[in-house]
Amino acid sequence: MSTLRGQGPVLKRPRNNHPTALARFHEEARQMAALTAAGEHGVLPVLDIDKAAAPEWFVMPQARLLADALRERSGQEPPCLRDVVASIADIAETLGRLSDQEIAHRDIKPANLFWLDQRPVVGDFGIAAWPRRPALTLTGENIGPMYFIAPEMRERQKPARDFPADVWSLAKTLFVLAHGLKYPPEGTHYVQGPEFDLWHLGGNAGLRLAPILEAATAYRPRDRISMTDFCTELRLWLDQHPEGTVNAQTFRKGFEVMEPVFAQYxxxxxxxxxxxxxxxxxxxxxxxxxxxxxxxxxxxxxxxxxxxxxxxxxxxxxxxxxxxxxxxxxxxxxxxxxxxxxxxxxxxxxxxxxxxxxxxxxxxxxxxxxxxxxxxxxxxxxxxxxxxxxxxxxxxxxxxxxxxxxxxx
Known part of the structure; x- marks a missing residue:
């Protein structure tokens, strides 16, 4: 994949003067600059920042959308399933490290994932939850992208850490990138559901990916796998399906194709x-x-x-x-x-x-x-x-x- 770093920095300023929007921007600028200073390579870096206590601007490098970079590498639409999984595994690893620091992104979607310096990175932390951050979310306010938002984030009674919601949103993003869609289907990605089919993208390898997405989109947060476990399962899937073995399919055959119609037991x-x-x-x-x-x-x-x-x-x-x-x-x-x-x-x-x-x-x-x-x-x-x-x-x-x-x- 090509990189557009060096084609000019991007200046970011507050979108409006609403007190909550300004507070979120100031926190995003300070925290992302701190992550850059700490050497977090999985986050879009801050090149420069207003030195004021409440920074009014910060500068980031030009980067490509991950979706565009995946299509370019694969030379096809939708992109190669294995390439998508490899990039999402890297993003999951980054989000897992952030969760260890009590940071939840809360706005994971294709528009906020980028390709820079030969790796996928996460950007736009405007509504992220940071440790010891002042409450900036109103009671009952929906948090996150509408089509990628976890069920528990649609109605909130009090601020809470949102790590399981990031897992849900990242799994939805994987599905959208793999299919070349704009929006994902709603709900848990049950293996039996035809709308969640992955077989035609990767054959039996796609079938074996489906249970990972099902576990990552469990309705109740406590039933959902963690971001670290999501990353681990994706890495193991990649190890078990080397490059050249994950190919799009047209006609179904074989015993494993029947699995989705069997009872769970x-x-x-x-x-x-x-x-x-x-x-x-x-x-x-x-x-x-x-x-x-x-x-x-x-x-x-x-x-x-x-x-x-x-x-x-x-x-x-x-x-x-x-x-x-x-x-x-x-x-x-x-x-x-x-x-x-x-x-x-x-x-x-x-x-x-x-x-x-x-x-x-x-x-x-x-x-x-x-x-x-x-x-x-x-x-x-x-x-x-x-x-x-x-x-x-x-x-x-x-x-x-x-x-x-x-x-x-």
């Missing part, structure tokens, strides 16, 4: 079970020299006959009922026992959308089965974090097994 359970066989095959290969020597559950037991988790007490499972932990689904795969008496187990526990993944190395002798090692890692069952959790467990088990050479079976 079936969808989450199916996703959990798809995660585990790759780990079982790797463990079997390492223990036996063959990827096929492992067992899956039979019937509704959720585990092979005679195999169970041994270290449940150490995994600190959450309690969600009077009976303790009641999982929505459970699935366990196990390798056969090798000549040294070892077997490796990979299991998934489903709690809502959370996949709690457990790997164990067990030793079997004539009298008992004992736990040698056990680990737990978690992720959202439909998001890249679940695959990342499984991959980390695979690496842990592989490293431990490699410490003891495989005996010939």
């Amino acid at each position: 079936e969808r989450y359970g199916a996703a959990l079970r798809r995660l585990l066989p790759e780990a079982a095959r790797q463990f079997a290969q390492q223990l036996h020299g063959s990827p096929d020597l492992w067992d899956a559950p039979e019937g509704d037991r959720g585990r092979p006959e005679g195999v169970k988790l041994l270290g449940e007490e150490q995994y600190d499972f959450p309690i969600n009922s009077n009976e303790g932990m009641e999982p929505d689904d459970f699935w366990l795969l196990s390798t056969r026992v090798d000549s040294a008496g070892r077997r490796a187990v990979i299991a998934g526990v489903l709690l809502g959308t959370d996949a709690l993944l457990i790997a164990e190395i067990q030793r079997v002798d004539q009298n008992a089965v004992v736990l040698e090692n056990g680990w737990r890692r978690d992720g959202h069952v439909l998001m890249p974090s679940a695959q990342a959790a499984r991959d980390e467990l695979m690496a842990l088990v592989s490293a431990k097994l490699s410490q003891t050479p495989r005996l010939t079976d």
Whole structure:
């Protein structure tokens, strides 16, 4: 993408003399200058500022709209989905750093995202919430861009920090940039909703992006993922879909296309079970020299006959009922026992959308089965974090097994 820095600075002044507008402008000028001085590279920098206590102007570099830069790089309309996700992940990382400083932007939309010095940056902090800032929002005043605003921001009874609202607005912005739209569809981006379709932009990669946007646009702020988690999920999606693998599609085919029509329970359970066989095959290969020597559950037991988790007490499972932990689904795969008496187990526990993944190395002798090692890692069952959790467990088990050479079976 090209950069227009050097084509002339931009002078910014207050739009009107309303007391609230002036107070917001003064705060924006001071705070953005402070972010520039602190080296925050993800924010449009301040080149110069009125030195008065209540600055009446500040100067910023000329920058391109991110939407224009994405179209130029892709050479198409709409732009490449992966390019959009990469830029939004950078913006999410910036907003995550700002939230750590108690700064909420509150006006995230395509018109406030720019491209400067070969990176995406955030601009226009005119209605941002700053730490220790005087109250500049009227009771009941809508805060944020109309078509990108989170539900909780439409009617406000008192000032509050608005970090979940920024997640909502950024997810809406990603969707708009990816589709080349002016405005996003309303509401939560349910995976099943045809108006939120991403398949034709990136095939199966688009389908795997959809749950991230659903979680980022949950109606209740407490149910929404954080900006940091949003960034993490997007980065993992990018890692799992390298350049050249995310391509627009015309005709749908394949099993995954049917997922949006399944009930939530079936969808989450199916996703959990798809995660585990790759780990079982790797463990079997390492223990036996063959990827096929492992067992899956039979019937509704959720585990092979005679195999169970041994270290449940150490995994600190959450309690969600009077009976303790009641999982929505459970699935366990196990390798056969090798000549040294070892077997490796990979299991998934489903709690809502959370996949709690457990790997164990067990030793079997004539009298008992004992736990040698056990680990737990978690992720959202439909998001890249679940695959990342499984991959980390695979690496842990592989490293431990490699410490003891495989005996010939």
